Amino acid sequence: MIRLTIINPNTSAAMTEKIGHAARSVAAPDTEIRALCPGPLDGPAAIESHSDEIRAAAAVQALIQDDLARGGSDGYIIACFGDPGLDAARELVDVPVIGVAEAAMHVAMLAGRTFGIVTTLSRTLGRARDIAHRYGADGALVAAYGSGLGVLELEDTRPEAYERILGWCRTVVEEDEADVVVLGCAGMADLCHRLSASLGVPVVDGVAAAVGLASGMARMGVGTSKRDEYAHPPLAPRVRAAETTV
Known part of the structure; x- marks a missing residue:
């Protein structure tokens, strides 16, 4: 065990x-x-x-x-x-x-050549880029977006919150042409499979x-x-x- x-x-x-x-x-x-x-x-x-x-x-x-x-x-x-x-x-x-960020970025680089991050508030994006550099992932990271959602709004993700996250994920795939999407909050862990099915690319949850x-x-x-x-x-x-x- x-x-x-x-x-x-x-x-x-x-x-x-x-x-x-x-x-x-x-x-x-x-x-x-x-x-x-x-x-x-x-x-x-x-x-x-x-x-x-x-x-x-x-x-x-x-x-x-x-x-x-x-x-x-x-x-x-x-x-x-x-x-x-x-x-x-x-x-x-x-x-x-x-x-979970370390794990998600490493798995994303195994699943594709490039990835983008969709996270919560934009003020956390600097930290996300800092740790991407530490993990050797900054060359693969092509985009990072804050959804504008607070962390506690993800305790029970409502349909409008899901649609906002989906919209930013579409931007990562369609405009930034990332191979993989990384979800930048552990509170998004339950959305991974739905998002991947909608987007047609791997979506990685760090948990x-x-x-x-x-x-x-x-x-x-x-x-x-x-x-x-x-x-x-x-x-x-x-x-x-x-x-x-x-």
Whole structure:
């Protein structure tokens, strides 16, 4: 049995449930998925700014530390497209730690030569381009658009929100001529198949991509290197956080 813990760094239990469902829909029968988020006082309600990202990164670290106190998992997934706290999380464990943006971009580059991103607010596009550069994906990234939707509008995606996302995805495919569309928010995880059917190109959700990569690495016995940068941090502070599990 492989046990994966998926951390939604915002405090939305509804979004965490959606993320958990999307993860379980692609997981193998021998993979246990635990999806959790920080408690209402321990993380941001939504991650829509650099300030939110700082709180989110601290929540990720605290929730992994708490999971380790319970015996730990075979892999961890950070379910926010900014991949907050990814490097700090890798310092804590020797198992795989995957960010959903990292996973989505790598899978997109395997599925086509070029890809475009459709995300939430336009203010997050700079962060998306920064991490695309870090992951070596900036040469394949041909477009990135903010839909204008707030993160919490995706807790239960209404038809008008779906149509807006679909419209931006069409722009990525028809005007920017991208081979693949990447959805830039874990809250869009449930839209992937509908969008792909409408567009006729692969649409990549980072949650599903991260489940595949994390479970594959766990089966291969490939974890996080402890040789240098990701060695356990000296005198790491113990930070506790409440959590919500769905």
